[in-house]
Amino acid sequence: MKVLIISGSPKSEGLIHSLVQAAFETAKGAGAETEILKLTDHKIEQCRLCKDGWGSCRTEHVCVSSDEFNSLQTKFEESDAFVYITPVYWGDMTEIYKVFFDKLRRCQATKRWNEDENIKSFLTDKPSIIAASAGGSGNGIINTFTQIERMIGHMAGDGMPKDKKGIFDYIAVNRWNKDYKIESLKAAVKQLVNNLK
Numbered sequence: 001m002k003v004l005i006i007s008g009s010p011k012s013e014g015l016i017h018s019l020v021q022a023a024f025e026t027a028k029g030a031g032a033e034t035e036i037l038k039l040t041d042h043k044i045e046q047c048r049l050c051k052d053g054w055g056s057c058r059t060e061h062v063c064v065s066s067d068e069f070n071s072l073q074t075k076f077e078e079s080d081a082f083v084y085i086t087p088v089y090w091g092d093m094t095e096i097y098k099v100f101f102d103k104l105r106r107c108q109a110t111k112r113w114n115e116d117e118n119i120k121s122f123l124t125d126k127p128s129i130i131a132a133s134a135g136g137s138g139n140g141i142i143n144t145f146t147q148i149e150r151m152i153g154h155m156a157g158d159g160m161p162k163d164k165k166g167i168f169d170y171i172a173v174n175r176w177n178k179d180y181k182i183e184s185l186k187a188a189v190k191q192l193v194n195n196l197k
Contacts, residue, residue, distance in 0.1 A: 001196045003027040003034045003189070004079035008086030008097035010040040015133050015178055016087050019171075019185055023083045023131075026186045030193035037075055039096045042068040046099050047106065057106035058113070069103050076104070076122040081168075081192055084148055085131045091140035093132070093147055101151050108155040123155040127195065129188050131171040138174035145170050168192050 005023050009016035020036055027034040045067040050056070056064050063069045076082075086093045093101075108121040130152075132144040149167060156166070169188040173181040 001032050001080045001193070002078060003032045003081045003083065003193065004075055005034065005036045005083045005085065006097075007036060007038045008040075008084075008094040009038075010094075010096075015135075015173065015175070016085060018178075018182060019085050019131055019133065019173060022182050022186050023085065023129075023189050026189040027083070027193055030190050032081075032193045032196070035075065035079075037072065039072075039100050042072060044069055044072070044096065044100050044103070047103050054106075054110075057103070058110045061107045061111060061119075063103055063107065069100070072100070073104060073107060073122070076108075079122075079126070080196055081126055082123070082128045083131065083189060083192075084128060086133075086144065086148075088132050088134035088140040088144050091143045093144050101148075105151055105154050121155045123152060125156070125165045127165050127168040127192055128152055129169045129171065129185070129192060130167060131173060131185055133173040133178075135175065138176070141172045141174070145172070168195075 005020055007020045011017055024034050024036055045065045050064060056062055086097050108123060111119050111121050130145055130148050132141045134140045152167060171181055171185045171188060
């Protein structure tokens with residue numbers, strides 16, 4: 001079983017880095033193959049809106065850009081569970097998170113429109129944990145959760161979380177609660193991995 005941890009932070013230290021490392025070490029310690037996907041380390045272009053808005057993303061479920069998107073999309077196919085971790089920028093996920101997931105949504109959510117029922121989103125029936133951290137006022141986490149939850153819902157065919165699938169947990173972190181919320185993230189990741197066994 002494989003857990004993919006997706007980081008939206010450009011930093012290699014600080015609170016988000018601590019959350020990513022805690023999730024990684026916990027998943028690995030619980031027996032999962034674990035990988036960190038730090039989106040800022042990869043070349044990801046903004047969607048070009050090919051052919052009046054829909055290109056190969058709708059029909060072939062791949063992007064025509066020459067960036068790293070298609071190889072990163074494959075990591076979702078190979079994974080059994082996801083931990084989404086992002087700082088909150090202006091009340092939302094980071095820009096790189098939005099660019100990547102807008103493209104992923106175009107490729108995966110469109111699979112619902114195929115006539116072949118065997119073609120399903122790479123996220124279908126796979127559990128997720130969402131963690132977001134807001135600096136400054138600590139505001140914006142709920143909106144960030146809502147945006148990521150909506151994105152996951154689109155790509156998994158709008159299925160409601162059930163039978164230990166779907167969104168497993170939400171971890172809201174700020175500078176005042178970080179110590180016990182890191183422990184909450186560890187507990188959630190450990191339980192998610194145990195549920196996959």
